[in-house]
Amino acid sequence: MIKIVTDSTAYLPETALREHDIRFVPLYVHFGVEAFRDTVDLSNEEFYARLKAAAAMPTTSQPSAGEFLEVFRPLVDQGHEILALLISSKLSGTYASAMAARAMLPEASISVVDTLNTSIALQLMVYAAAEAIRGGATLVQVTEQMETMKTRIYTLFVVDTLEYLAKGGRIGNAKAFLGTMLSIKPILILKDGAIEPLEQVRSKRKAVARMLDLIQERVGSAGRQARLAVTHALVPEEAEAVRQELVARLGCPEPYFSEVGAVIGSHTGPGVVAVAAYV
Helix, strand or coil, rough: CCCEEEEEEEEEEHHHHHHHHHCCCCCEECCCCCCEEEECCCCCCHHHHHHHHHHCCCCEEEECCCHHHHHHHHHHCCCEEEEEEEECCCCHHHHHHHHHHHHCCCCCEEEEEEECCCCHHHHHHHHHHHHHHHCCHHHHHHHHHHHCCCCCCCEECCCCCCHHHHHHHHCCHHHHHHHHHCEEEEEEEECCCEEEEEEEECCHHHHHHHHHHHHHHHHHHHHHHHHEEECCCCCHHHHHHHHHHHHHHEEEECCCCCCCCCCHHHHCCCEEEEEEEEE
């Protein structure tokens, strides 16, 4: 049987982890000398309270190869194949750690995919992989599906400020917006595994409305076949309004809904709203 392993930045709900028997390996968030495992040692409420009170910005780090090995080895010993779907290698060293762990089990059947995505986009890939496996796909087949899917997911997000991305070093070419970051609400895109600028809008409300327009343009007439996901950080009402508007506009199935946790939240800050779409 094929077992899925992902990382904590997919922010999968416990119900999904249980239903699909998915393992995840947590990344780390650091406040000074204190290290916390994402989604394990800190709840979202605790993290955002710490973030608000912190004198210095938190930092993040990937899990070690040994931590992946601790997850991989028991599955291999039980006779399972493994599909590991992980955060973009352009955002984290997590993929490299998993590849190092795979090299320690040379006889095992382990496929490690650099998804070039994270958060809800990674979540969409995990759900699609679970569905394919349930439908009888082989490890080769589901890996090929994931390699194709990762290039077709369209992920947009609006942040309240670029401050967190800038200080965390994940801003990519969006640093071009920094000079005006106090007067605009940028729409950013996850493109080829990195964060890139897309458009500048003068208010959060207008930026979210424009993001919805762009998603609708991307999905087009395929709304009923589209799979979407929405996430946020401390703005559930805004995100729920986005989810409802997507259904109203596209006629799509109810989008998945989640909250950004500590590792991604360290880079986006509170107030982010994001949408990922796959057709």
